[in-house]
Amino acid sequence: MSQPSNPVNLHGAVDLSAIAAPKPPAPSESTPAGLVVxxxxxxxxxxxxxSMTVPVVVMLWQVGEGQSIALNPTMEALATEYGGKFVLARVDVAANPRIAQVFQAQTVPSVLAVLKGQPLPLFQGNYPAEQLRPVLDQVLQAAQENGVTGTMEVDENGAGEQQGAEPVEPPLPPHIQAAYDAIEADDLDGAAAAFQSALxxxxxxxxxxxxxxxxxxxxxxxxxxxAAVLAAxxxxxxxxxxxxxxxxxVEVASGKLADGYARLLGVIRVSAGDDRDAARTRLLELFQLAPHDAPEVVKARRDLAVALY
Incomplete structure (x- = not known):
């Protein structure tokens, strides 16, 4: 697990401006609207x-993963504590693997700042608020030095002005909502049963x-x-x-779709019988974790057809 580190200088950073699922839990009711998206x-x-005007802190997490569950309330509380000086943007890497790939995230949770479209790696893993405040202070200092001085306005009632927030969605079907509630509670068996009922x-x-x-x-x-699984x-x-x-x-869970797909295609190419069927079945299951039109899925489906026939 990496320790929190100082944000790097913006010069020479990767430009993210060209980057144009399971549902995460809603921000706490005590978090002003617009501070967590x-x-x-x-x-x-x-x-x-x-991020061109307001510092953005991006939390790459995975709904249901232990350290992600532990870090989320800490980051929400800090977003509220800092009163609009930054926006916390949560990205579920399982539902949005291409964002994880762009950031080259190796593990979850991973936290970065984005200033003027430039990513600044901060830390990986879960830490208490007292260790994270100095990191956030350094982010705000870097933002000031680079002219990113805007804030999210929070009124006296604690409500924040909505900026870039997604539209309100209709209620989920009961089984789906029950599944997401179970994931949030780290009850994977209950989530599986709820999803199965929906199907x-x-x-x-x-x-x-x-x-x-x-x-x-x-x-x-x-x-x-x-690390041990990949080495073996x-x-x-x-x-x-x-x-x-x-x-x-492991590779697909960390956002490395192409690597995980290629690994199973390798098994299919050199195997036969039950082993080949098992690898094919797992590959099809993993396809469901990415959009149908994701480049990695499109290529892997094409390669699968070639490998099978």
């Missing part, structure tokens, strides 16, 4: 534009299917040491199904 790939460019009612419910695939992935990687897979042969399956899960 949930960001998708479709709305991320709005956040990048907002029994409507087998074509794509949100339930994607949610179930995510929960199954979380259950499979729980307790795994990612790299030492094993491409056809070693027992080594390659968890490695593909």
């Amino acid at each position: 949930d960001v998708s790939e479709a709305t991320f460019n709005d956040v990048i534009q907002q 029994e009612e409507n087998p074509r419910d794509e949100e339930a299917a994607a949610g179930l695939a995510q929960v199954e992935l979380l259950r499979r990687i729980a307790g795994l040491d990612p 897979a790299d030492e094993a042969g491409a056809g070693d199904l027992a080594a390659q399956l968890p490695a593909a899960d």
